[in-house]
Amino acid sequence: MEPGQRKEMILEKAKKLFAAQGYYQTQISDIIREAGVARGTIYQYFKNKEDVFISLLEKYYGKWEKDAYLAGDLDLATISPREYLFHRIRRTLSFFADDQDVCRIYLRMGLGLPGELEAIIRRFEKKIEDIIVNDLRLGVRNGHIPEDLDVTLTANLMGGALLRIAYLYFATDENADLDLDLLARKISAILGPGIFLPSAK
Amino acid sequence: MEPGQRKEMILEKAKKLFAAQGYYQTQISDIIREAGVARGTIYQYFKNKEDVFISLLEKYYGKWEKDAYLAGDLDLATISPREYLFHRIRRTLSFFADDQDVCRIYLRMGLGLPGELEAIIRRFEKKIEDIIVNDLRLGVRNGHIPEDLDVTLTANLMGGALLRIAYLYFATDENADLDLDLLARKISAILGPGIFLPSAK
Amino acid sequence: MEPGQRKEMILEKAKKLFAAQGYYQTQISDIIREAGVARGTIYQYFKNKEDVFISLLEKYYGKWEKDAYLAGDLDLATISPREYLFHRIRRTLSFFADDQDVCRIYLRMGLGLPGELEAIIRRFEKKIEDIIVNDLRLGVRNGHIPEDLDVTLTANLMGGALLRIAYLYFATDENADLDLDLLARKISAILGPGIFLPSAK
C-alpha cells in the first residue's frame, strides 16, 4: 500500500465509526480492527485520537468549501438572486446527502451520547416538531397559510433556525443585554413572509 | 435540608457542569465535589450518571413545554397570525435566554467533546457564517436585499434551518430517494420572501 | 412484636438468603427488605453482617447438637452397635433433610461464589461422580460387587469421604510427612468391606 493511502484508509474507517457511534464511544480498538492495522500504526499517522477526529473534520470541511459551496459557476450576472439562493441551498443539501457519515458527524449527532440518551433527545425533538406542525396546520385551516406548504419541512426549518439563533446568542456569556423583543421581531420578519399568505395580517 | 431539595440541588450542580464541560467530561467526582455530598449520596437519588442527565433533560423539557411554549394565553381570535408567530418565537427565545446552561445542554454543545475539538468546530461554523454573510452583503449591494437586514442573524438563521433539514432528511437511512431539487425549491420558497426585496426576481 | 421475636425473624430471613445466594452475595439490603425492617434496625440486634451469619451458625449448630445428634435415647444396652450406627446416621440425615437452608449453609454451598462459578464446580463434581460410578459398575459386572449396591450413593459416599480426608490432612501445613500409602491402606480397609463381596480378593 502506498504511503498516504494507509492514512486515508484509516481515516475512512474512523469516519464510519465516529458517525455511527460518536467520538467517545468509538475506541481506538474499534478503528484498528476495522482498518486492519496494528495498534501502534495509528500513532504513526496521527498524534492521538483527537487528531484523528480533527483530521476528519478538516478534510471534509475543505471538501465542502471547495466542491460544494464555493464552486464558482454561479454568476449573478446570469441568474436571478432567487435562483442563486436556490442553487446555494441545492448544493449544500447535495453535500450532506452525498455522505451520510459526514452529515452525522457535522450535525453533531454522532458526537457522542450513550444510545439511550440519544433516543430520549430525539423523542423531545419530535415533540417540538409536532407542536410547530400543529400550529402550522391551524394556520392552514384558518386560511392564513397556503394549503400546499410542506408543514413538516417548515416546522424543522423553523426549529433549526431558532435553535441556531439561541445557540448563537445565548449559549455564550456575551450578548447578555440583548433586546429579545427586537430579536424576535427580526426573526418573524424573515420567516413570516415565506410562510403566511399575503392576505394574513 | 428538606427532602427533595437535595436531589434538586445535585441536579442544579450537575446542570452547570454538564453545560460547561459536556456529558463525558463531567465526572461523578466533579458533581459530588460541587454539590458537597458524598460519593454514595448521588446514587441514592439517581440510578447512575446517565440517569442524572436524563433527569435534567426531562425536567427542563417539561419546563419548556409548560412555561414557555404552551402557555395558553395566545388567542388567535384577538391577535393576528403574524403576532402569534412573533410571540411564539419570543417565548422560545426567552426560555433559552433565561437559562444559559439549559440552552447549552439542549443545543448539544455541552454534549461532549474535549475543549480543543469544540473550538475547532466553532471555527468551522464561523467560516460558514462568514460565507453566507458575504453572500447577503452582496445582495444588499446589488439592491436585492434590504439594507436594514441583520445579515449575521439571517446567516445563522439560514444555516440553522439548513443543518436541521440535512439532519432530518439525510442522517438516517430513510428518505434515500429524495428529490433534492424539489426540496431546495421548497426551502428557498420559504426563506426567500423574508430576505429578498419584492423587486428582486 | 415481642423483643427477641424480631431478632429471630431477621435471622430466619437471613438464613433463607444466605442459603440461596451465599454470604457475599447476600446484601444487608436484601435482608432488611425481606425482613421488612429499617436499615438501622439490624444493627440493633447484630454487630455487623458477619455477626448475623455467626449467629445463624451457632443457632443451628446448637439445634443439631441438642435435637439431632445427642438426643439421649440411644442405649447401647438395648440396641446393637450396628443399629446404633444406623440411628446416628438416620438422625443426621433427618436434621439436614428437615431444613434445606441450613443444609445448604453448612455444606458450604451457599458460601458464596457467583452463580456461574458454582455451576462449573458442580459440573466437575458430577464428572468425578461419573468416574467412580463407572468403576463400581465394572466391579458389579466382574462379580466383585453385589448387584444391588446403590452405585450413585456409594460413589458420592466415597467421594465425600475422600475429599474430607484430603481437606483434613493436606489443606493445612501440618501433616507434611504423611505416609500416603498407609493412609490409603487404612481408607480402603474401611470402605472396601462394605462395597466388595466377601469373595472378592
Added chain:
Amino acid sequence: MEPGQRKEMILEKAKKLFAAQGYYQTQISDIIREAGVARGTIYQYFKNKEDVFISLLEKYYGKWEKDAYLAGDLDLATISPREYLFHRIRRTLSFFADDQDVCRIYLRMGLGLPGELEAIIRRFEKKIEDIIVNDLRLGVRNGHIPEDLDVTLTANLMGGALLRIAYLYFATDENADLDLDLLARKISAILGPGIFLPSAK
C-alpha cells in the same frame, strides 16, 4: 518472558492467593502485586476476575483427570479389586497432597469467608469430629470395633461421606419424598462392615 509463560505465572500467583484468602477476599490488586504486572496486563489474558478463577479450576481439573485419576496402568487383569480400590484412593490422595493450594480451592475452603468465620466453622467441624470419635472409642471399649482402627480418620471419613450425601440429596429441591430409613440403611450397610468387628451384631 516467553508468551504463554506470563499467563501461567499470573495464574500461579492467583492460585496462591485464592487458596489462602478465598475468591472474594482476593483482590485484583493482590494478584497484580504478587505477579508484578500492571493492572491492565491481567485483562489482556483474562476476561475478568471470574475468568481467572475459572481458568484455575479448569487447569487443575484437567490435570487431575489426566495425571491422577485416569492414568491408565491399573489393570484389573493383574491386580485384585481391592488393590484397584487402594490405588485409586492412593492416587487421589497424592493429587491433593501434591498441591496444597489446589487442595484448598477444590475443597471449597478458600472459597471465601472472612477469616473469623472460617475459624468458627472449623471449630464446629472439630466438635462434630469429636462426637464421632467418642462414639468410635466407645465401640472399641465395648469390643465391637477393632482396637487398631484409626478413629480420627474414620470419624472424618464418615463425616465427609455423610455431608456429601446430605448435599447430594437434600440441598436441592429434588428428592423431596426420599425414604430416609432406606437411605440410612444403605449407608450403614456400606460403612458398617469396614468399622465393626465381624463379631459385632
Added chain:
DNA sequence: GATGAATGAGCATTCATTCAT
C-alpha cells in the same frame, strides 16, 4: 427502640498511549 439518609473506603474494569522488537 426504630428509622433511613448519608457516608466514603474500596473495587473491578477501561482504554488511550508507549516502546522494545
Added chain:
DNA sequence: AATGAATGAATGCTCATTCAT
C-alpha cells in the same frame, strides 16, 4: 514502518456501617 504486549491513571459504582431524628 509496523507491531502488539504492557502500562497505569482514571472512573463509575457498591455496600456495610453510622448517626441524627
